[in-house]
Amino acid sequence: xxxxxxxxxxxxxxxxxxxxxxxxxxxxxxxxxxxxxxxxxxxxxxxxxxxxxxxxxxxxxxxxxxxxxxxxxxxxxxxxxxxxxxxxxxxxxxxxxxxxxxxxxxxxxxxxxxxxxxxxxxxxxxxxxxxxxxxxxxxxxxxxxxxxxxxxxxxxxxxxxxxxxxxxxxxxxxxxxxxxxxxxxxxxxxxxxxxxxxxxxxxxxxxxxxxxxxxxxxxxxxxxxxxxxxxxxxxxxxxxxxxxxxxxxxxxxxxxxxxxxxxxxxxxxxxxxxxxxxxxxxxxxxxxxxxxxxxxxxxxxxxxxxxxxx
Amino acid sequence: xxxxxxxxxxxxxxxxxxxxxxxxxxxxxxxxxxxxxxxxxxxxxxxxxxxxxxxxxxxxxxxxxxxxxxxxxxxxxxxxxxxxxxxxxxxxxxxxxxxxxxxxxxxxxxxxxxxxxxxxxxxxxxxxxxxxxxxxxxxxxxxxxxxxxxxxxxxxxxxxxxxxxxxxxxxxxxxxxxxxxxxxxxxxxxxxxxxxxxxxxxxxxxxxxxxxxxxxxxxxxxxxxxxxxxxxxxxxxxxxxxxxxxxxxxxxxxxxxxxxxxxxxxxxxxxxxxxxxxxxxxxxxxxxxxxxxxxxxxxxxxxxxxxxxxxxxxxxxxxxxxxxxxxxxxxxxxxxxxxxxxxxxxxxxxxxxxxxxxxxxxxxxxxxxxxxxxxxxxxxxxxxxxxxxxxxxxxxxxxxxxxxxxxxxxxxxxxxxxxxxxxxxxxxxxxxxxxxxxxxxxxxxxxxxxxxxxxxxxxxxxxxxxxxxxxxxxxxxxxxxxxxxxxxxxxxxxxxxxxxxxxxxxxxxxxxxxxxxxxxxxxxxxxxxxxxxxxxxxxxxxxxxxxxxxxxxxxxxxxxxxxxxxxxxxxxxxx
Numbered sequence: 001x002x003x004x005x006x007x008x009x010x011x012x013x014x015x016x017x018x019x020x021x022x023x024x025x026x027x028x029x030x031x032x033x034x035x036x037x038x039x040x041x042x043x044x045x046x047x048x049x050x051x052x053x054x055x056x057x058x059x060x061x062x063x064x065x066x067x068x069x070x071x072x073x074x075x076x077x078x079x080x081x082x083x084x085x086x087x088x089x090x091x092x093x094x095x096x097x098x099x100x101x102x103x104x105x106x107x108x109x110x111x112x113x114x115x116x117x118x119x120x121x122x123x124x125x126x127x128x129x130x131x132x133x134x135x136x137x138x139x140x141x142x143x144x145x146x147x148x149x150x151x152x153x154x155x156x157x158x159x160x161x162x163x164x165x166x167x168x169x170x171x172x173x174x175x176x177x178x179x180x181x182x183x184x185x186x187x188x189x190x191x192x193x194x195x196x197x198x199x200x201x202x203x204x205x206x207x208x209x210x211x212x213x214x215x216x217x218x219x220x221x222x223x224x225x226x227x228x229x230x231x232x233x234x235x236x237x238x239x240x241x242x243x244x245x246x247x248x249x250x251x252x253x254x255x256x257x258x259x260x261x262x263x264x265x266x267x268x269x270x271x272x273x274x275x276x277x278x279x280x281x282x283x284x285x286x287x288x289x290x291x292x293x294x295x296x297x298x299x300x301x302x303x304x305x306x307x308x309x310x
Numbered sequence: 311x312x313x314x315x316x317x318x319x320x321x322x323x324x325x326x327x328x329x330x331x332x333x334x335x336x337x338x339x340x341x342x343x344x345x346x347x348x349x350x351x352x353x354x355x356x357x358x359x360x361x362x363x364x365x366x367x368x369x370x371x372x373x374x375x376x377x378x379x380x381x382x383x384x385x386x387x388x389x390x391x392x393x394x395x396x397x398x399x400x401x402x403x404x405x406x407x408x409x410x411x412x413x414x415x416x417x418x419x420x421x422x423x424x425x426x427x428x429x430x431x432x433x434x435x436x437x438x439x440x441x442x443x444x445x446x447x448x449x450x451x452x453x454x455x456x457x458x459x460x461x462x463x464x465x466x467x468x469x470x471x472x473x474x475x476x477x478x479x480x481x482x483x484x485x486x487x488x489x490x491x492x493x494x495x496x497x498x499x500x501x502x503x504x505x506x507x508x509x510x511x512x513x514x515x516x517x518x519x520x521x522x523x524x525x526x527x528x529x530x531x532x533x534x535x536x537x538x539x540x541x542x543x544x545x546x547x548x549x550x551x552x553x554x555x556x557x558x559x560x561x562x563x564x565x566x567x568x569x570x571x572x573x574x575x576x577x578x579x580x581x582x583x584x585x586x587x588x589x590x591x592x593x594x595x596x597x598x599x600x601x602x603x604x605x606x607x608x609x610x611x612x613x614x615x616x617x618x619x620x621x622x623x624x625x626x627x628x629x630x631x632x633x634x635x636x637x638x639x640x641x642x643x644x645x646x647x648x649x650x651x652x653x654x655x656x657x658x659x660x661x662x663x664x665x666x667x668x669x670x671x672x673x674x675x676x677x678x679x680x681x682x683x684x685x686x687x688x689x690x691x692x693x694x695x696x697x698x699x700x701x702x703x704x705x706x707x708x709x710x711x712x713x714x715x716x717x718x719x720x721x722x723x724x725x726x727x728x729x730x731x732x733x734x735x736x737x738x739x740x741x742x743x744x745x746x747x748x749x750x751x752x753x754x755x756x757x758x759x760x761x762x763x764x765x766x767x768x769x770x771x772x773x774x775x776x777x778x779x780x781x782x783x784x785x786x787x788x789x790x791x792x793x794x795x796x797x798x799x800x801x802x803x804x805x806x807x808x809x810x811x812x813x814x815x816x817x818x819x820x821x822x823x824x825x826x827x828x829x830x831x832x833x834x835x836x837x838x839x840x841x842x843x844x845x846x847x848x849x850x851x852x853x854x855x856x857x858x859x860x861x862x863x864x865x866x867x868x869x870x871x872x873x874x875x876x877x878x879x880x881x882x883x884x885x
Contacts, residue, residue, distance in 0.1 A: 056788040059795035061708045075778035096749040099763035109647045119706040123797045127806035135814035138690030145686040149664045158763030220788035309675040
């Protein structure tokens with residue numbers, strides 16, 4: 001049991017500490033490809049440190065939800081990092097808390113709480129962004145659920161660790177259901193992390209989606225919300241890498257868990273390269289076209305389900 | 311204990327005539343007795359869940375009503391309806407069930423009629439309720455011809471259950487045309503405590519009746535797939551129409567249809583599951599879904615009662631922080647989020663569908679896969695819908711409506727939903743697995759020996775809470791100062807409205823919602839309601855034409871009519 005607790009600590013710590021780094025690397029490389037003088041890869045850490053020291057401005061009407069909600073959202077992301085294979089390739093301490101579907105429901109819980117925290121400010125701009133997020137939620141949640149079940153139907157279990165082992169074999173890896181699920185999850189990851197072609201970052205009224213959720217926050221709660229976003233990007237990206245794209249290479253044991261942190265970095269380089277290619281090749285979709293992107297992801301995930309059982 | 315429960319609930323209506331609070335107190339006492347009866351009869355399996363869910367819903371509604379009721383006849387009508395439900399729930403024969411079914415319906419009709427000055431919602435409710443009763447009656451009559459007994463007994467044919475199911479589905483708002491708008495209209499036009507009874511408890515009674523008849527009948531796989539199909543369809547469209555609804559209580563009414571759809575989908579899995587274990591998992595999950603819906607919907611209708619003075623989407627009333635805390639948990643449950651009981655139910659629903667697809671592993675698996683995918687989309691809409699409800703009840707739109715009893719009641723329902731989520735693993739006794747990697751109370755979904763998936767609702771509550779405390783301890787309390795909201799640097803003159811919140815979807819899904827943009831106004835239509843309305847109009851025109859052409863006081867035509875009627879009746883009797 002102690003060994004599993006140590007492995008869990010390494011997994012969670014690795015996810016929490018390294019998640020801002022990957023975002024920093026992507027931003028740095030994007031700047032380089034665009035021939036711009038770009039920020040340091042450590043910029044997200046500088047931002048978080050600065051925000052942690054800053055005072056928090058609370059709107060007059062806001063309640064405890066606005067101030068303390070971000071602590072809870074960050075905690076849910078931490079809980080998720082116990083249960084899905086984001087560093088270590090075998091179940092760790094507290095992993096059986098939820099299965100793959102339960103993990104998807106926890107991601108939805110974070111979205112729910114984040115929206116409540118943001119809307120508690122009473123800002124119309126937040127409400128505008130929230131209404132946009134809610135408009136796409138039905139396809140995003142459905143894709144997350146169906147893509148997780150795509151591999152569950154192939155393996156006969158909803159345990160993500162078994163699923164990652166299943167894909168180790170070439171016939172399984174190259175099967176149509178696995179390929180459809182892989183593409184579908186990547187499209188979903190682009191949406192969930194607000195990357196092009198469905199970019200949701202920015203404070204322009206016309207395109208503001210995800211940033212509406214942090215629009216009125218400042219100081220520590222904003223730092224936790226931002227860190228939570230990095231963590232979410234890391235968790236979903238790592239699931240995609242470990243279960244779908246590159247299931248190989250995981251090492252067992254405590255020493256193996258430490259090595260897995262480095263191995264994950266190498267694996268993440270592939271995802272960063274892919275993201276960079278997409279982000280520098282595609283134009284931003286108009287707001288209502290985002291549903292087409294998600295509809296494609298959803299249809300592919302349903303195909304994955306169908307191919308896995310028929 | 312059943313007799314004592316019925317006695318207490320039976321004396322509540324006359325007591326309510328004398329003094330309102332006395333009537334509601336008796337109903338509350340009877341509800342506690344009903345919960346005790348459920349616990350005492352725990353050997354009845356899923357029936358226990360129905361008893362406890364009903365008892366809790368009545369208890370909270372009764373307590374709330376004590377400070378809510380400003381109407382003349384509401385107390386006895388409320389108590390009588392509860393009494394009717396108790397009769398139906400504890401009935402051991404068809405006659406008692408039908409009596410209870412009618413006793414619960416008629417007071418609700420009167421309450422809707424007295425509450426609104428227009429007759430339309432009350433008549434609509436009565437028409438569909440009586441159609442429901444007629445079909446249930448036909449099913450019971452058919453059962454009688456099979457067993458020659460009025461008691462609930464195992465049946466040799468599936469037809470009585472099919473007839474009854476259609477009747478119960480009407481009561482749930484599923485039929486006709488899957489998403490019938492009559493239910494939101496009727497439920498949205500009753501006083502809040504009665505709305506909560508109609509939407510939560512009456513739906514529970516219909517679900518209970520449906521399960522009871524299906525358990526007594528030989529299984530029909532075809533009917534199971536039918537239920538799965540219309541259930542999934544109702545989940546999606548119920549949630550979609552709730553999302554675009556501009557009326558707070560109608561939104562909750564549509565949400566009831568969505569939840570009834572989820573329940574039917576699980577009953578569909580129960581009937582079509584290839585293994586006994588999966589069948590059992592689906593049945594328990596169906597009862598858990600009803601528990602989640604009954605509790606959460608009760609609380610949300612009670613909350614809606616606090617803001618209902620202006621039911622339009624521009625209402626400026628909003629609740630205070632006490633009831634809002636309860637509302638957040640209740641809406642999380644209705645959004646299918648862990649660690650609430652609604653989250654467990656949604657998890658179990660999706661697990662059941664995809665486990666069935668895995669076990670079937672053939673072209674038949676298309677049914678649960680498509681149903682599961684549609685349900686997943688519906689659940690996504692459900693969360694957006696519930697967010698809309700809670701945001702404009704007190705999170706985004708601020709208020710401070712007072713009323714300690716009512717606020718505490720809503721909070722208590724919320725806490726009950728949270729507690730039920732953590733304790734519901736007790737209902738899944740055959741599906742529990744022992745301590746694994748430090749986690750206790752894991753519900754494992756199974757179709758055979760090995761688990762397919764698993765969740766520990768208690769740990770999904772405790773783990774984030776403990777981690778949140780650790781994060782707080784590590785990062786410390788933020789230094790704060792108060793200021794005006796930034797809002798893009800502009801003063802807030804107009805608030806973002808619930809209508810605007812849903813307009814993106816009105817435009818994006820224009821073809822599904824029949825969206826029309828006229829003079830800057832966006833309107834949508836409910837397709838099923840339009841079909842029903844047009845059919846009714848056609849029927850009215852046909853009747854008018856017939857009556858003017860043939861039934862126009864000419865003796866000759868009357869003789870022809872009577873002869874034709876005689877021939878038709880004779881033929882029917884002969885067949």
